[in-house]
Amino acid sequence: MSLEDIKSEIASMPLEEQNQLAAFLVYLRHARDPEHASETASKIDDSDPSSWMSIDELREHWKD
DSSP: OOHHHHHHHHHTSOHHHHHHHHHHHHHHHHHTOHHHHHHHHHHHHOOOGGGOOOHHHHHHHTOO
16 A cells, blocks of 8 residues: 555545544654654653643644
């Protein structure tokens, strides 16, 4: 199966399945990034509220 075949198949998938696939691809990319785990851990451990993002800021950031 070619990449073009895969793209065509994905384009015909229901939105929910496309969303699941997108999340899986992000997971794979992060799993292969050795710095991702340490960056995520440091963000989780950051107790300084000035570093935090509000829900509204997060929504605005991921808009579009």
